[in-house]
Amino acid sequence: MTNKLLTTASRCIAAIALAGAAGPVWAEETVKIAGFTWPGYGFWHIAAEKGLAPDLDIQYQTIEDPYESFNLVAAGQLDVVSSTAEFTPVGVERGLPVKLVAFGNLSNGTDKVVAGPGVETAADLAGKEVAVLEGGLAQIYVAMWLEQNGAAYDSVVYRNIIADDAFAAMIGGGVAASEFWEPYGSNTLKALEGSSILTQSDEPFWLKNAVVADGHYMSNELINNRRDVALKTMQAMYDAIAWWKENPAEGNGIIAKGMGMSVSDVELVLGKDGTSLDGGLYVYDFIEAAQFCGAAPGNPPFEQTNGQMSDHWNLVSEWWVKFGLIQEVKAPETGVECSLHKELYDSGYRG
Structure with missing residues (x-):
């Protein structure tokens, strides 16, 4: 019994020594x-x-x-x-x-508002559907651009479509314009003939105001x-x-x-x-x-x-x-x- 106790004690001391050598273990x-x-x-x-x-x-x-x-x-x-x-x-x-x-x-260029064929100005969008994340930054971005360019922020119909779905809606003609981030904006411009950029986030106004x-x-x-x-x-x-x-x-x-x-x-x-x-x-x-x-x-x-x-x-x-x-x-x-x-x-x- 004594030998067993000594052996057990020796093992505990060795374990403590090893733990100390490895440094304390902190809970993450x-x-x-x-x-x-x-x-x-x-x-x-x-x-x-x-x-x-x-x-x-x-x-x-x-x-x-x-x-x-x-x-x-x-x-x-x-x-x-x-x-x-x-x-x-x-x-x-x-x-x-x-x-x-x-x-x-x-955003320093990765966000942009892309328009389909035949849309060149804010006035061209009047009454048309624009894809954004409703209640998101994209909606404010589009609304500010409209007002900057002489159109009321509510002169368009906002549709809650984003990313891949917005890309498909643009290609299919379901919306007249959309706010995109990359890579969706570039992909749309490549895939949709006659599409163009109405505004892009690297313009000085958007950068200065951190919109x-x-x-x-x-x-x-x-x-x-x-x-x-x-x-x-x-x-x-x-x-x-x-x-x-x-x-x-x-x-x-x-x-x-x-x-x-x-x-x-x-x-x-x-x-x-x-x-x-x-x-x-x-x-x-x-x-x-x-x-x-x-x-x-x-x-x-x-x-x-x-x-x-x-x-x-x-x-x-x-x-x-x-x-x-x-x-x-x-x-x-x-x-x-x-x-x-x-x-x-x-x-x-x-x-």
Whole structure:
């Protein structure tokens, strides 16, 4: 019996020594993230694959309907949603426990309004059907363009058709025009003889006003009750962007695999050289996003201004009032949370 006890004790001591030599084992915090199939959200895949946040278990799932994602946040089943940046006022109106915490990227040519044969001006679209994601950024984009060009925003019939279905509707003549992101816009222009671009997101007006953009949203529970995890999650995303800038070819491959897209389609959107200027999407790094939030000194790119997040909130809110999705324009702080950027910046983090 004594020998057995000694043997057991020796084994326990050896096990403890080995565990100590290997270092402490920390439990990973799970972060559940969702977004639709889009290269601009692919940096989550880089963060996970490259282990840029070793104490986080980053779980990204593709959900094509952003409204489903936000409902899952409300149900406590998601922590983060990457989506277009216009949703927050609608979410606030519906009482969803979510905040826009970062401007993720800006469309720099990847979005365009494509018209079918015979349509050259806003007036030509009067009474005709235009495919958009109703209640989404595409609808605001088209409506603003119509008003800029002397037509009422409601002079067209908006049809809730997107992506492949909008492509098919354009080819079949079911709609007169459509808002597209890549690769659907380029594919339509190639396939439909006589089609043309009415407006494209790399025009200075759209860039300066940051009209067509993506954002990252976090649940109130993550922001308020798991603050350290929220900060680590945000840092992981910006570390992934910094890594991609240094390794664009490998990074695009990781994003393509994670999103189930071809590398060529990812390159069409993000570019090949890591500058964010040779594709159709400009990716904000940490400092630029913090400046847009007003959480770091200096101005963001494209003649944008420090703290423009509030102006963007007001812009989209005013349009949702026009479209009847919300009743009134509320204060930006009801739906925007820039304190995470501020806390990271004040800690010395620079991305």
